[in-house]
Structure formats: structure tokens, C-alpha cells
Amino acid sequence: MDFKPEYTKEQEEFRKEVRAWVEENARYPEELGPIPLSSGDMSREMWLWGRDFQRKLGAKGWYYPTYPKEYGGGGLSGDKDIIIKEELRRVEHPVAYSMVSMAAPALLVYGTEEQKQRLLKPMLRGEMVAWQAFTEPGAGSDLASLQTRAVRDGDDFIITGEKCFIGGHHEPDVLWAPVMTDPDAPRHMNLGAFVIPANLPGISIRFQNLVIREGKRAVTFEGARVSREYLVGGETQGWRVIQSSLEIEHGGGGSVLPEDDPIVTGALEFCKKTLRNGVPLSSDPAIQKEMVDLYIEANVHRLIGMRNHWMHNNNVPGTYHGSQNSLVGKYTALRSAVKLLNALGPFALTVDPKWGALEGKVEDHQRHTLGSDHRGGTIDVQKVIIARRIGISRTRERAAPTRAQAG
Numbered sequence: 181m182d183f184k185p186e187y188t189k190e191q192e193e194f195r196k197e198v199r200a201w202v203e204e205n206a207r208y209p210e211e212l213g214p215i216p217l218s219s220g221d222m223s224r225e226m227w228l229w230g231r232d233f234q235r236k237l238g239a240k241g242w243y244y245p246t247y248p249k250e251y252g253g254g255g256l257s258g259d260k261d262i263i264i265k266e267e268l269r270r271v272e273h274p275v276a277y278s279m280v281s282m283a284a285p286a287l288l289v290y291g292t293e294e295q296k297q298r299l300l301k302p303m304l305r306g307e308m309v310a311w312q313a314f315t316e317p318g319a320g321s322d323l324a325s326l327q328t329r330a331v332r333d334g335d336d337f338i339i340t341g342e343k344c345f346i347g348g349h350h351e352p353d354v355l356w357a358p359v360m361t362d363p364d365a366p367r368h369m370n371l372g373a374f375v376i377p378a379n380l381p382g383i384s385i386r387f388q389n390l391v392i393r394e395g396k397r398a399v400t401f402e403g404a405r406v407s408r409e410y411l412v413g414g415e416t417q418g419w420r421v422i423q424s425s426l427e428i429e430h431g432g433g434g435s436v437l438p439e440d441d442p443i444v445t446g447a448l449e450f451c452k453k454t455l456r457n458g459v460p461l462s463s464d465p466a467i468q469k470e471m472v473d474l475y476i477e478a479n480v481h482r483l484i485g486m487r488n489h490w491m492h493n494n495n496v497p498g499t500y501h502g503s504q505n506s507l508v509g510k511y512t513a514l515r516s517a518v519k520l521l522n523a524l525g526p527f528a529l530t531v532d533p534k535w536g537a538l539e540g541k542v543e544d545h546q547r548h549t550l551g552s553d554h555r556g557g558t559i560d561v562q563k564v565i566i567a568r569r570i571g572i573s574r575t576r577e578r579a580a581p582t583r584a585q586a587g
């Protein structure tokens with residue numbers, strides 16, 4: 181089965197330009213050591229290199245290639261975005277964690293012109309790391325139950341509360357956070373959406389040691405004073421504003437995944453070259469079946485992501501499409517974990533020279549895929565959204581505006 185896309189001559193010319201730039205700029209100094217399996221183990225020096233590289237990409241307009249140039253993007257078409265992403269993947273380099281992708285669509289749709297210049301532009305140029313601070317101990321799937329409070333005080337808001345499962349390694353510049361501004365208003369009409377500078381007095385961030393590879397952070401706000409300038413949209417419009425972020429988080433913007441997914445390709449190669457009882461693992465029909473399914477499912481998810489990417493960048497309105505991408509991705513991830521173990525055996529989880537597989541990557545992959553059910557809305561939540569979007573639920577719902585509709 182051939183899942184390869186074809187490219188025009190002009191696209192291949194652009195690829196040459198990108199490849200040359202990436203070859204020159206994405207090679208990181210050897211003295212920083214090998215990139216760790218878990219991004220949580222990334223040294224500060226390596227992270228700083230990643231941040232610097234983000235800025236270089238941003239200066240070229242290749243960090244967020246399809247966003248408008250006037251706000252720090254590249255003003256490029258979706259096909260060029262795909263080529264940039266493919267070329268970046270060819271050269272292994274440290275990536276500094278950031279969730280600008282979530283804050284940016286909301287800022288683009290609901291931010292004032294001044295906020296787009298002050299906040300969106302540095303984000304898209306790779307100069308500002310944003311973490312998404314939505315979830316709270318009492319509000320995950322039911323995000324409308326958020327309790328973190330913002331109390332107005334003159335031109336400022338005083339923020340108090342707790343967020344959990346937030347961010348990644350090292351530190352953010354800003355936190356993109358919905359917060360309750362009116363406790364007397366009904367659900368969905370009681371939130372404001374803020375881009376909160378992370379270094380304000382009254383904000384503390386601590387590590388949460390989870391089964392997933394990178395760990396997450398709990399963020400506590402104890403009377404943090406935030407200027408009104410950081411409120412995006414109206415004071416009680418936050419629910420609507422964050423829908424633009426969630427639309428992208430659920431997959432509405434699409435994804436560009438490689439045909440040769442590293443864990444799938446690694447497992448295929450491993451099965452071909454590893455002998456058990458004198459024959460390669462790949463000669464066993466049961467293992468062949470697991471491997472073929474693994475390859476096909478990964479590529480089906482990849483193509484759904486590409487379709488959404490094309491729709492998003494060509495202003496084709498989506499309905500169920502984002503959550504379909506998320507749902508298929510989550511199922512694919514969970515099933516791939518089972519298939520890998522079925523094919524390689526439980527000892528593949530070890531780094532034993534004879535019985536282990538892929539230098540610990542299988543064990544890492546198992547833990548990571550467990551978390552993928554929950555991050556960015558669970559499987560059940562994606563099903564609820566799809567039901568609402570295709571009209572088989574109690575309520576009918578439309579896709580939220582994102583950059584496609586904005587411009």
C-alpha cells in the first residue's frame with residue numbers, strides 16, 4: 181500500500197530551500213549530548229538551544245508558516261507548511277515545549293489589534309513560550325466548572341486558584357488561561373480568557389510526577405495581579421474565546437505526521453532483523469498481522485490529519501472533523517501500544533541486550549500512549565462533540581472560528 185503524497189515541481193523547489201536552511205540551522209552542538217527520550221529530562225542548555233532555534237524559525241516566518249505575516253507568521257500556503265514540517269523532522273533536534281498553537285487562534289479571532297501586536301506576534305515569532313492552563317483539580321472534561329477566580333480591582337484582576345496537568349519542561353513566559361470572572365453568571369457566561377505573564381508575583385509552578393514521560397505542572401495563583409490588557413475578548417466571553425483553542429486542540433487545524441512513524445518503522449525493522457528460534461520475528465504470521473495493522477492505522481490517522489490540515493488552510497468549514505482526528509489518534513495510539521507488545525513480547529519493555537527492543541523506546545511509548553487518551557479531551561469527550569456536530573445529540577453545535585475563518 182502506497183501512502184506517499186506527490187509534490188509539484190514548485191513544491192520540490194521550495195523543499196530544496198527549506199532543506200538547505202534546516203541542514204544549516206537545526207544541527208545542534210554535539211557537546212549538548214544525545215536528546216533524551218523524555219523531554220522532561222532535557223537539560224537547560226539543550227532547552228535554551230531549542231528556544232533559540234524557535235526564534236530563528238520565527239524570524240523566517242517558518243515557526244507558524246500559515247499565520248498572517250503582520251502578526252509574526254509566514255503568510256504561506258498549507259502545502260509549504262507541510263514541506264517545512266517534513267523537513268524539520270528529517271533533522272533530529274531539541275524542541276522547546278510551547279502551546280502557542282492553542283493561544284494563537286483565539287488571539288487571532290478575538291484579540292484587539294494592539295494585543296495581536298503585543299502578544300500574538302512574539303508568540304508566532306518564537307519569542308514567547310505559552311502554556312495552556314485550562315484544567316483544574318475539579319474541572320477536566322467538564323471545563324465549564326472552572327473555579328479559579330478573577331476579581332476586578334480597578335484596571336486589574338486579582339487571580340486566585342489552582343490549575344493542574346499544565347505545560348512541560350522548564351518555564352513558560354505566559355499562561356493561556358480561562359478564569360471565572362463572574363461567579364453569579366450561569367455556566368459558559370462566567371469566564372474571562374487571559375494571557376497571564378508567568379513571572380507575576382503570586383504565581384507558583386510545581387512538578388507533577390505522572391506516568392507520562394514528560395510530567396506536567398500544577399500552577400497556583402495566590403492573588404496574582406493581572407492587568408486588563410491581558411484579557412482576550414469580553415470579561416465574560418471567555419467560554420466562547422477558548423472554543424477557538426479547543427477546536428485546534430481537538431484536531432480541527434489538522435496534523436502533519438510522517439508516513440514512516442519512528443516507532444512503527446523501528447518496530448518493523450526490529451522484527452525483520454531479530455531472530456527468535458533461528459527465524460526472524462517478521463516470518464511469524466501473527467506478528468505480520470500486528471505489524472501491518474500498526475502501519476495501516478498509523479497512516480489512516482495521518483491522512484485524516486492531512487485532510488483537516490487542507491480543510492483548515494483552504495477555509496473549508498469543518499464539523500465533526502477535528503474531533504474525528506483526535507478520536508482516531510487516541511484509538512490508534514492505544515491500539516498501537518497493545519499491538520507492539522503482542523508482536524515484540526513484554527520483554528521488549530526492557531533494555532536487555534538480548535530481549536529488549538528499540539533501546540527503551542517501547543517502554544516510553546507505552547507510558548506515553550496511556551496519557552494520550554486524556555490529553556486535550558478524552559475519547560468520551562470527542563464522541564460527545566462528534567454527536568453534537570452531526571446532529572444526533574440533544575444539542576446541535578457548530579465548529580468554533582479559528583484562523584481559517586478569521587482571515
Ligand SMILES: Cc1cc2nc3c(=O)[nH]c(=O)nc-3n(C[C@H](O)[C@H](O)[C@H](O)COP(=O)(O)OP(=O)(O)OC[C@H]3O[C@@H](n4cnc5c(N)ncnc54)[C@H](O)[C@@H]3O)c2cc1C
Nearest residue numbers: 312313314315320321345346347551554555556557558560
Ligand atoms: C498527558 C496529558 C497532558 C495534558 N496537558 C494539559 C495541558 O497542557 N493543559 C491543560 O489545561 N490540561 C492538560 N491536560 C489535562 C486534560 O485536558 C484532562 O486530563 C482532560 O480534560 C480530562 O480531565 P480529567 O483528567 O479531570 O478527567 P475527568 O474529566 O474526571 O474524566 C474521567 C473519566 O470520565 C469520563 N467522562 C467525563 N465526562 C464525561 C461525559 N460527559 N461523558 C462520558 N464520559 C465522561 C472521561 O472520558 C474519563 O474517562 C493533560 C492531561 C494529560 C493526561
